[in-house]
Amino acid sequence: MNNDPSIEFINIRKSYGTNTVLDGLNMTVSAREHVVIIGPSGSGKSTILKLLMTLEKPDSGEIIIDGENLWHPARGGQNSEADPAHLRHMRSKVGMVFQHFNLFPHLRVLQNITEAPVRVLAVPRAEANQHARELLDRVGLADKYNAWPAELSGGQKQRVAIARALALQPRIMLFDEITSALDPEIASQVLQLVLDLARQTDMTMLFVTHQMHFARQVADRVVFFDQGKIVEQGTANQVLENPAQARTREFLSNILMAS
């Protein structure tokens, strides 16, 4: 891992009405780093990922991805407001896999994967199809290219969603509790696939997960997050085995009770 920053959150504030979700978040993720974010429900974990996907906009602060300002790109020495072309360019750097798969129900598996490359990146259809078939092979679903999403099991849907995110060849991948809607056995197969991906590629990865076994295997760093702020962070060993903060210990024992 080198230390080039891949993602920087600088003093990010985000509220929904009177509910302050992120209260001056500062966090840097290095290129190729694998960071696991843990924290209680409602603490703002998904909001952090959605901000990177431009699904949400911060109230204030700056988000830098790959050295480029997400909402205020530098133009002629000044920071300007992002235009649609800039946002498209920035979105193509980041892929995300969601808890509930979010496949397009009206498109067959192959088209779910090719839609964004063809429409957003203007990849020729034949080339996008070829790449999608390779990605389906990689996630173990080579024979499902012609299926409808409704014909797939949960684990298969999540594999398609992973292939779809990879199709844009993002530098950064975000995973938001991607196995919490799956049976334990299927969940561990999907997590093994993601672990292989993490080990074989050089993408920067952010994971929100309650799967502590997976977190230990994948994480370069674990960040415990509560009430809009980072409470504690460090290696998995530091944060999960030897937490310094009482709040972290309380959270981890609650998770153990639930698993």
Ligand SMILES: Nc1ncnc2c1ncn2[C@@H]1O[C@H](COP(=O)(O)OP(=O)(O)OP(=O)(O)O)[C@@H](O)[C@H]1O
């Ligand atoms: N679109 C929205 N409109 C209003 N409030 C929202 C919206 N999205 C999130 N919130 C609120 O923001 C807070 C943080 O939500 P977020 O989804 O980031 O939490 P989380 O840490 O991912 O929780 P969970 O572990 O349950 O997924 C919550 O209080 C939530 O109710």
Ligand SMILES: [Mg+2]
């Ligand atoms: Mg969430």
